[in-house]
Amino acid sequence: IYGWNARHAWEQKKALLPTDVESSSSSDLPADSTSDLLVAFFYASQGAPHDVSARRTDLEIERQLKAGRPALIYFSEGRIGFARAGGQDGERLAQFKKRYPSEAVVDSFGDEKEFRAKFTQELEEILLRHPHFQIVAALPAAPPSVIPEAHPPAPAYSKAAQALLMNACDDPEAYLARMKDSRGLKIQVNGRQFVEPGDPESAATWERGFDELLNGGLIHDVGCNGQLFQISGKGFEFLETLGKYPIGYIAELGGM
Numbered sequence: 001i002y003g004w005n006a007r008h009a010w011e012q013k014k015a016l017l018p019t020d021v022e023s024s025s026s027s028d029l030p031a032d033s034t035s036d037l038l039v040a041f042f043y044a045s046q047g048a049p050h051d052v053s054a055r056r057t058d059l060e061i062e063r064q065l066k067a068g069r070p071a072l073i074y075f076s077e078g079r080i081g082f083a084r085a086g087g088q089d090g091e092r093l094a095q096f097k098k099r100y101p102s103e104a105v106v107d108s109f110g111d112e113k114e115f116r117a118k119f120t121q122e123l124e125e126i127l128l129r130h131p132h133f134q135i136v137a138a139l140p141a142a143p144p145s146v147i148p149e150a151h152p153p154a155p156a157y158s159k160a161a162q163a164l165l166m167n168a169c170d171d172p173e174a175y176l177a178r179m180k181d182s183r184g185l186k187i188q189v190n191g192r193q194f195v196e197p198g199d200p201e202s203a204a205t206w207e208r209g210f211d212e213l214l215n216g217g218l219i220h221d222v223g224c225n226g227q228l229f230q231i232s233g234k235g236f237e238f239l240e241t242l243g244k245y246p247i248g249y250i251a252e253l254g255g256m
Contacts, residue, residue: 002242003163003166005243006162006242009242015243034064036069038061038069038071039071041075042074043076061104068131068132070105071103071104071105073100073104073106074108074109076108077108158208158209160205160208160209161208161210161212162209164187165235165239168189168219169231169236169246171247174230176188176189176228177227178229184198185206214229217235218232220232
């Protein structure tokens, strides 16, 4: 979601703001409320499959689709996979796929990596093609005496640079590592190796993105022979414009 905001929010003048329905109080979300986009997850259970939470989710989906708004429904094939669970859980997956052949996207995933790939693609399609997101609200004209406020242009950071920065923001200490050895360049952030081994084009792309962050002052060297870097105060300020905020002890310190 933050990746979509980074790529499209400035150009399309809209941003995605996630809301956790399960943790929201009744005063925050009225019983008849709907979201612009509903994302629902189901996991096979060892006990009774139709508990209170599951029934509530079913009703949320029904209300969402009745309002003509999109929904993405995902079934986990990890843990106790629905495909292997059989019984009522297995039947429920089949029923969902039959119940919403066109009104909603119904898919499954085996692990986080597969989910991220599917969700990224399906989110792009929903926002591009679903009728609900084609509605453009008419804005009232400003009085003649009001001079429109001038906004500075968005910083021209590449997708690679923004991807590195946002992944570093998910690291509790906001670190990025860059090193070169006999096997080539390595850029590692939050446990992920970004440069594809033996791929010069991949190395060039991610190195340019890293240099953008360093030259722009969004990250700074913290030692280890110039191999370890950390998001700077300026970097966190830029991340806030993308709706991205630090975690861990960095968040407790209010950024660097």
